[in-house]
Amino acid sequence: MYLIPFELLFSEIARQETRSLTLIGNQMPPASDYGLLESYCPDPECDCQRVILNIVSRNEQKQVATINYGFDRSAQDAGPFLDPLNPQSAFAGALLAVIAEHLETDRAYVLRLKAHYALVKAAAADPKHPSQQKLTEWKAEGQRLRETDERTAGMRRALRVISEHEPAFKALERKTKKHRHTNAKR
Numbered sequence: 001m002y003l004i005p006f007e008l009l010f011s012e013i014a015r016q017e018t019r020s021l022t023l024i025g026n027q028m029p030p031a032s033d034y035g036l037l038e039s040y041c042p043d044p045e046c047d048c049q050r051v052i053l054n055i056v057s058r059n060e061q062k063q064v065a066t067i068n069y070g071f072d073r074s075a076q077d078a079g080p081f082l083d084p085l086n087p088q089s090a091f092a093g094a095l096l097a098v099i100a101e102h103l104e105t106d107r108a109y110v111l112r113l114k115a116h117y118a119l120v121k122a123a124a125a126d127p128k129h130p131s132q133q134k135l136t137e138w139k140a141e142g143q144r145l146r147e148t149d150e151r152t153a154g155m156r157r158a159l160r161v162i163s164e165h166e167p168a169f170k171a172l173e174r175k176t177k178k179h180r181h182t183n184a185k186r
């Protein structure tokens with residue numbers, strides 16, 4: 001499974017609805033604007049109910065934390081947690097605390113994330129959706145990038161985020177499916 005940045009599929013919605021947080025003061029995490037860039041699993045067969053938040057700092061001009069957050073709050077591994085296989089920084093834990101509180105208190109934001117998740121899954125499930133071409137290209141580009149080193153730094157970074165994420169994400173999906181299966185048997 002691969003993850004796709006939300007802004008790649010729905011650039012206009014992402015431009016208007018991607019959350020950013022401005023932190024001020026001397027405490028941790030350091031003062032900066034932080035963008036919460038969303039990635040989702042575009043496999044229409046997979047009911048993972050998750051968003052990956054790639055936290056990018058305006059001051060540092062790089063990704064400083066990667067947060068895994070499940071919408072099914074009763075799931076054991078719902079999170080939010082720092083994704084162990086993705087880029088983190090020395091203050092990723094402090095950022096996680098801030099964003100966990102944000103997710104807890106701003107239910108409208110969580111509903112927005114769920115809506116974005118639903119948009120991605122619906123696009124992926126519909127062969128006639130205009131985003132199908134982008135999904136196919138993204139997948140193909142990812143495979144091509146694994147084989148060649150001649151791409152831009154940005155694309156390489158994006159691919160690294162995605163490919164490094166893969167094993168952890170699969171593990172989570174397995175757990176989620178097992179959990180659901182158990183429930184369904186009762």
Ligand SMILES: [Zn+2]
Nearest residue numbers: 041046047048
């Ligand atoms: Zn999935």
